[in-house]
Amino acid sequence: MMRTNLANQTKRRVARMPGPKAVPGRDIEAPTAHEIGKRRPEVRLDGLTSLAGYLIRQAQLWVFADFNTTLAPLDIRPAQYSMLVVIRDNPGLSQMALSEVLGISRSGIIPPLDELQSRKLLKRTAASDRRTHALRLTTEGKALLAHADSLVQQHEQRLMDKVGARGHQQLLNVLEVFGRDS
Amino acid sequence: MMRTNLANQTKRRVARMPGPKAVPGRDIEAPTAHEIGKRRPEVRLDGLTSLAGYLIRQAQLWVFADFNTTLAPLDIRPAQYSMLVVIRDNPGLSQMALSEVLGISRSGIIPPLDELQSRKLLKRTAASDRRTHALRLTTEGKALLAHADSLVQQHEQRLMDKVGARGHQQLLNVLEVFGRDS
């Protein structure tokens, strides 16, 4: 079959004895419908979909995927968009303050900031504290962000279509707790 | 200051002229409270917290962080936990089916499966289709997963403490849409 790996220790063990042997009358060694009927196995995942954390994870994956396809014409990723918004609303803030508010390490924001700066969307101005950089959007950055905002509204609308207007409002209310530090 | 990078083109520009100069009477070149008052800048991020996608992202980060610290004694990551649960509830399923249901590529599940197998938590049994591996939990895997389940319940309880019982139920209802394919 495939190359050598962890699996080929337990090969060559064919079918299975008729009578169930281990642990007589229990649910273990269950139906195994996958080995017999090949067509559409119908995987059960109730064990996961009843966990809010799993649903949040799946929702987040959908959000990023839809965000990326929506913002693709501008080539703006979610992290980059959040940086542009925070810089626009807080002109002159430092990289340290930005990294704290976005919840990433100060070394982690440097590559995306470099890219945004090389694309002439923001500038690192000198501040009174000469250790820091005062971040500001360029005129071009403000224009692109305005365009991005309208696309993000389309994305938000698609999310609303998916969960309903009522569900969308509930999401904003319930998840508001995670908006600050947390 | 720092080494050579994209920023040090715009250095050596010290303070700022008293009177505002560029674009007379607009919101641009705003208060810049960060350059004057140094103490607790009070960063505004309304622009982000009004987006459901951003809140979902923040909630997801909290969920993973809390999950990881809660499950740390068992050394189980979220992705590994979801694999164990799906294999327990669907004994004998193939790696392909598992990767489809978890939404990752079939090459991407091999490293975590290898680790779980080397830890003797699951085994890759031979199936009637000799191309595939029938995934099953070992007795040890079932025992560890039972322990993990109780820890995950604690984690879920902490999430409920954070959003309230009502909010928790609303999350399950609203996000149920993302539980299947999507």
Place this chain on the structure above:
DNA sequence: CAAGATTGTTCTTGACGTGAACAATTCTTT
């Protein structure tokens, strides 16, 4: 002024995910 703290940067490391290429096997088609 000297000692310590802060900021931005680089470098290394690790988790995680995708896509291409490939061997073994099964399925399809005639």
Place this chain on the structure above:
DNA sequence: AAAGAATTGTTCACGTCAAGAACAATCTTG
């Protein structure tokens, strides 16, 4: 039944994303 196409698991190369250590420049504090 045999040839060609499709499927499954694997490896490999690659890219993204985030964290931590070390360091220079600068500020703050005693």
